[in-house]
């Protein structure tokens with residue numbers, strides 16, 4: 485077998501995984517998988533933070549009562565953070 489075939493066989497699966505990951509990432513971003521209309525609200529100081537900005541992938545069944553333990557940059561402490569929908573959804577959805 486030619487040496488270039490060995491390289492192709494070795495790198496093929498890696499490239500495929502990378503490609504699938506990139507495509508899934510693109511789809512998630514397009515479909516709002518990164519929770520653009522959700523925000524965190526600190527239960528103590530009421531400080532809100534954009535869920536998408538915080539780099540949160542949509543929290544589904546993992547959160548109980550839409551409450552998670554998170555670090556509040558307002559209190560500088562770990563607080564019970566409520567995950568809630570933003571009051572005014574973005575006007576343009578296209």
Ligand SMILES: [Zn+2]
Pocket residue numbers: 526527528529530531556557558559560563
């Ligand atoms: Zn706080």
